[in-house]
Amino acid sequence: MRNTRQRQVVLDIVRSTNTHPTADWVYEQARKVIPNISLGTVYRVLGRLQEEGLVMQLDDGSRKSRFDGHPGPHQHIICERCGRIADVPDVVDQAATERVQQMTGYQVSAHRVEWFGLCPECQQGG
Amino acid sequence: MRNTRQRQVVLDIVRSTNTHPTADWVYEQARKVIPNISLGTVYRVLGRLQEEGLVMQLDDGSRKSRFDGHPGPHQHIICERCGRIADVPDVVDQAATERVQQMTGYQVSAHRVEWFGLCPECQQGG
DNA sequence: GTGAAAATGGGAACGAGTATCATTGCTGTT
DNA sequence: AACAGCAATGATACTCGTTCCCATTTTCAC
Ligand SMILES: [Mn+2]
Ligand SMILES: [Mn+2]
Ligand SMILES: [Zn+2]
Ligand SMILES: [Zn+2]
Numbered sequence: 001m002r003n004t005r006q007r008q009v010v011l012d013i014v015r016s017t018n019t020h021p022t023a024d025w026v027y028e029q030a031r032k033v034i035p036n037i038s039l040g041t042v043y044r045v046l047g048r049l050q051e052e053g054l055v056m057q058l059d060d061g062s063r064k065s066r067f068d069g070h071p072g073p074h075q076h077i078i079c080e081r082c083g084r085i086a087d088v089p090d091v092v093d094q095a096a097t098e099r100v101q102q103m104t105g106y107q108v109s110a111h112r113v114e115w116f117g118l119c120p121e122c123q124q125g126g
Numbered sequence: 127m128r129n130t131r132q133r134q135v136v137l138d139i140v141r142s143t144n145t146h147p148t149a150d151w152v153y154e155q156a157r158k159v160i161p162n163i164s165l166g167t168v169y170r171v172l173g174r175l176q177e178e179g180l181v182m183q184l185d186d187g188s189r190k191s192r193f194d195g196h197p198g199p200h201q202h203i204i205c206e207r208c209g210r211i212a213d214v215p216d217v218v219d220q221a222a223t224e225r226v227q228q229m230t231g232y233q234v235s236a237h238r239v240e241w242f243g244l245c246p247e248c249q250q251g252g
Numbered sequence: 253g254t255g256a257a258a259a260t261g262g263g264a265a266c267g268a269g270t271a272t273c274a275t276t277g278c279t280g281t282t
Numbered sequence: 283a284a285c286a287g288c289a290a291t292g293a294t295a296c297t298c299g300t301t302c303c304c305a306t307t308t309t310c311a312c
Contacts, residue, residue, distance in 0.1 A: 170259080
């Protein structure tokens, strides 16, 4: 794994925000620093960062992936109106995991929780 | 909402299995009954059934949606090798929901849990 | 039956993401 | 510092699940 300028810029960007941005947003930001960086490179770098565990990839219910430069055991709540994503602590404990394992026979390696609702801002505007 | 042959066939198919099939699989099954049914119609009907709450739409991590003709409060565990999806009871309770609501300020309307792991069959084959 | 509105079929279009490949530029070695 | 090897990049073509379009068909309230 080589330490390229592109890799460093993408990592910095995805770590600089807590908005869980799309690949396209990361791309737009990256172009401000490296104007001719390609979208393919952004996807390639984000994919590699995810494999290395430096980035989480989220699904907000739309077709676009969203990325989180602050990995670690936490979950997400997504506003159904504006798409805003906030962090939420994990509510699934070891006992629940073992229960699921017992019941299904699956060997559980991970879980993911998404909450949906209205963010405070969107609750205001009828 | 009109009760068309296409709608009835798609609903029957998606209710006839517990494999959480893809739109394409539903389409192939439907063609056995209505040979010239179009894929667009299958998508349209599935989308409408979901709006009506008769069908759940799942995300298995791949690019394809999967559909569940047995909606209601339950969750899913997905095999990371073969993609098989099994049902799992919900481990998230009212207390957890209220805690999340308090902490984030979001008004929670739904949640989704996906477990990942190896199904019993895939644990066998090295 | 008749008419208005909704649904369909077929095919084109869309778009997020992936693949390809010639070129570039890290990095370890001399 | 030059070099060699090879991983990473930029540009662009491609994939394919899903959505859109519209002329035609079908449903259903009357
Ligand atoms: Mn997060
Ligand atoms: Mn299910
Ligand atoms: Zn919002
Ligand atoms: Zn399996």
